[in-house]
Amino acid sequence: MGHLVPVLELGKRLATHHGLEVTILVVTTHSSPAESQLLDPSTAPKHLRILQLPPVDISSLVNPDTKIVTLLAIIMRQARPSLRSALSAMEHPPAMFIVDLFGSEAFEIANEFNMSKYVFVTSTAWFTALTIYCHVLDKEVEGEYVDQNEPLRLPGCKPVRPEDVVDPMLDRTNQDYYEYIRIGVEYSLSDGILMNTWEDLEGTSLKALRDHKIMRSIVKVPVYPIGPLTKPVEPAGPNSELLEWLDKQPSESVIYVSFGSGGTLSAEQTIELAWGLELSQQRFVWVLRPPIEGHGGSSFFTSGSGPDGTPDCLPDGFLTRTHNVGVVVRLWAPQVKILSHPSVGGFLSHCGWNSTLESLSNGVPMIAWPLYAEQKMNATMLEEELGVAVKLKVLPTKKVVRREEIEEMVTIVMESNKHGRKEMKERAKELKNSGKNALSKGGSSYKSMCEVINKDCQLRLESHKLQALQQ
Numbered sequence: 473m474g475h476l477v478p479v480l481e482l483g484k485r486l487a488t489h490h491g492l493e494v495t496i497l498v499v500t501t502h503s504s505p506a507e508s509q510l511l512d513p514s515t516a517p518k519h520l521r522i523l524q525l526p527p528v529d530i531s532s533l534v535n536p537d538t539k540i541v542t543l544l545a546i547i548m549r550q551a552r553p554s555l556r557s558a559l560s561a562m563e564h565p566p567a568m569f570i571v572d573l574f575g576s577e578a579f580e581i582a583n584e585f586n587m588s589k590y591v592f593v594t595s596t597a598w599f600t601a602l603t604i605y606c607h608v609l610d611k612e613v614e615g616e617y618v619d620q621n622e623p624l625r626l627p628g629c630k631p632v633r634p635e636d637v638v639d640p641m642l643d644r645t646n647q648d649y650y651e652y653i654r655i656g657v658e659y660s661l662s663d664g665i666l667m668n669t670w671e672d673l674e675g676t677s678l679k680a681l682r683d684h685k686i687m688r689s690i691v692k693v694p695v696y697p698i699g700p701l702t703k704p705v706e707p708a709g710p711n712s713e714l715l716e717w718l719d720k721q722p723s724e725s726v727i728y729v730s731f732g733s734g735g736t737l738s739a740e741q742t743i744e745l746a747w748g749l750e751l752s753q754q755r756f757v758w759v760l761r762p763p764i765e766g767h768g769g770s771s772f773f774t775s776g777s778g779p780d781g782t783p784d785c786l787p788d789g790f791l792t793r794t795h796n797v798g799v800v801v802r803l804w805a806p807q808v809k810i811l812s813h814p815s816v817g818g819f820l821s822h823c824g825w826n827s828t829l830e831s832l833s834n835g836v837p838m839i840a841w842p843l844y845a846e847q848k849m850n851a852t853m854l855e856e857e858l859g860v861a862v863k864l865k866v867l868p869t870k871k872v873v874r875r876e877e878i879e880e881m882v883t884i885v886m887e888s889n890k891h892g893r894k895e896m897k898e899r900a901k902e903l904k905n906s907g908k909n910a911l912s913k914g915g916s917s918y919k920s921m922c923e924v925i926n927k928d929c930q931l932r933l934e935s936h937k938l939q940a941l942q943q
């Protein structure tokens with residue numbers, strides 16, 4: 473979801489704001505109901521076509537230990553024949569080919585069809601810099617990154633703390649690490665790198681990617697911040713009771729708790745979170761997933777429920793004790809609708825980049841509870857650079873976060889008289905406005921998108937002239 477959402481928004485903007493004909497080619501192994509809803513071709517605007525390629529069967533190529541970046545790389549490699557067929561079947565082959573951040577495996581197809589090629593990083597400029605620079609770190613740093621005593625230096629950018637490195641950098645012997653390095657190297661083979669960020673949000677990292685001598689010599693291609701591209705407010709759905717409940721709550725009094733489309737907590741952590749929320753005495757909406765040991769994935773509630781309907785994974789009687797102040801939603805909620813509701817005043821989030829942008833776009837301060845991917849970097853940036861979040865003291869991957877800490881963080885973010893809340897709220901509001909301005913006509917991200925399109929037209933003109941001369 474974290475990739476589909478911004479890719480779809482990019483497609484919509486190119487079609488509706490920039491007058492292009494856009495086809496989104498979707499490569500998957502299977503689609504969840506939420507994904508299918510998002511990709512429903514009947515909801516696409518004029519000039520945007522969504523084409524789902526046949527699902528890829530990778531069962532014989534992976535094992536239960538295969539990690540996510542490797543999985544995605546295998547999926548992309550296996551999808552290349554159907555990508556080729558889809559492009560061949562088009563009446564007019566496209567001029568520009570934009571791949572998702574894990575899609576550079578398809579660049580060779582862009583070359584075959586004489587298309588210019590771009591990568592769209594659905595995350596930050598800081599993450600982009602780390603990805604591109606990782607092959608240099610690979611030569612400079614000895615031992616595992618997480619064991620380093622000093623932060624990892626990224627020319628011109630904020631250094632990355634060893635404990636914040638992205639998941640594929642956690643084990644340098646794993647194939648995931650090599651795939652990640654390869655991806656970073658391939659970005660520089662593109663005609664440009666698009667990112668879901670904007671000038672005012674990440675000025676330092678963007679400047680480094682463009683101007684820093686060392687970084688520039690590695691990046692080689694132009695970078696284009698075109699965000700924040702976020703999911704629009706969801707259409708009315710089956711959650712009207714939840715929204716009616718929100719309508720009755722005082723302004724900015726509710727904390728929204730969700731760990732994205734894939735985040736799960738352990739059984740012990742789920743209990744501590746429940747107690748932390750209850751002890752804080754704040755109003756809440758919690759999107760609850762069944763706990764699993766370890767990381768990632770999502771499953772369904774298989775356990776029974778207590779007499780008051782409290783799921784077994786929560787403390788006995790939790791729903792009864794909190795029914796005046798909280799709502800537990802199972803598995804999935806209309807997140808943008810919730811974050812844009814005037815009763816919502818805080819967001820306890822796993823810091824997936826889309827959730828982060830959705831929070832910022834609504835001026836909502838956050839509790840940063842990173843779980844996987846690049847979320848630890850996002851959490852650090854939100855707290856230390858942007859000043860819109862409080863971050864967990866100890867990462868949940870290392871230790872169970874105790875109820876007292878959760879209670880304290882919820883209170884900081886939600887209680888207006890506590891030190892910090894006011895400042896975070898003001899910063900979040902400023903960023904909401906600066907993101908809106910960036911996207912509006914004449915704004916930095918709007919102009920950036922125009923630049924890509926103009927440059928691309930120029931490139932094509934030159935290539936046609938060259939072809940004509942050669943003939």
Ligand code: UDP
Pocket residue numbers: 473474475477703730731732733734735759803804805806807808823824825826827828830
């Ligand atoms: N989302 C949602 N309802 C949920 C959980 C997630 O609508 O209950 C959406 C959320 O609005 C966001 C996306 O799923 O657009 C999650 O993307 P993100 O990058 O935050 O995290 P990921 O799921 O990729 O880890």
